[in-house]
Amino acid sequence: MNQPSKDELAAQYKAGMRRLAAGVSLITTGHGETQAGLIATAVNSVSADPPTLLICVNQSASAHDIIAACGNFCVNILPTACIDIAGQFSSSxxxxxxxxxxxxxTLASGAPVLCDALASFDCRVTQQIAYHSHTIFLGEILDVRVTETEVEPLIYLDRNFHRGVSPYQLNPA
Structure with missing residues (x-):
């Protein structure tokens, strides 16, 4: 079996990753009048002690250098009701x-917090790791805001936004 070329492998990788459903997060950053943001699915929990998240941001994204300069970011987990906001932050x-x-x-870091988010994690950048086209930002969580509304997350799958799904019952009564 022949190994795919670099271009073929990249295309296969992208096709495969389009099959991975992921929650949609709005990453915001800034301080005072300087604000920026982007839509991301590359958000992960790292540790609960201390509470830490990581985000992966393309180095060509308009928010990248502002995150690096301000040293903060907020991960806002979007509900389906915020699909218009997701569209605004998806388009340059x-x-x-x-x-x-x-x-x-704003909370402790000064990064913008979306009040309608399902949850918002206000973070201080503790480490940056450049890796090819992206930077991995590790952020220690300074504050968390969780909404009390019904949870209906915005999901990204196969290049489209989707409504969150109902819980699956493994053992229906």
Whole structure:
């Protein structure tokens, strides 16, 4: 069996990753008048002691250098009700609209927090790891805000946004 070429492998990798359903997070950063954000699915829990998350950000993303300079970010887990906000932050053509919608506040780090998020993790960057086209930012969590509303997460799968799914019952009564 022949090993695929570099380009073929990259195409196969992308096709395979499109099959991985993931929650949609809005990563925000900034301080004062300087604000930026991007939509991401590359968000992971690292540790509960101390509470730490990691995000992977393309080095060409407009928010990348602001995260690095400000040393903070907030992971806002989006509900399906925030699909329009997800669209604004997904499009570079709509960059000027990004913080025009939604209700915003700040917590300890100064990064923007979306009040309608299912949960928001306010983080201080503790480490940056450059890896090819992306930077992995490790963020120690300074504060967490969790909504009391019904949980209906926005999901990304096969290049499209989807509504969250109902719990699956393994042993129906």
């Amino acid at each position: 053509a709509r960059r000027s609209e990004r913080f025009a919608s939604g209700e915003w506040r």
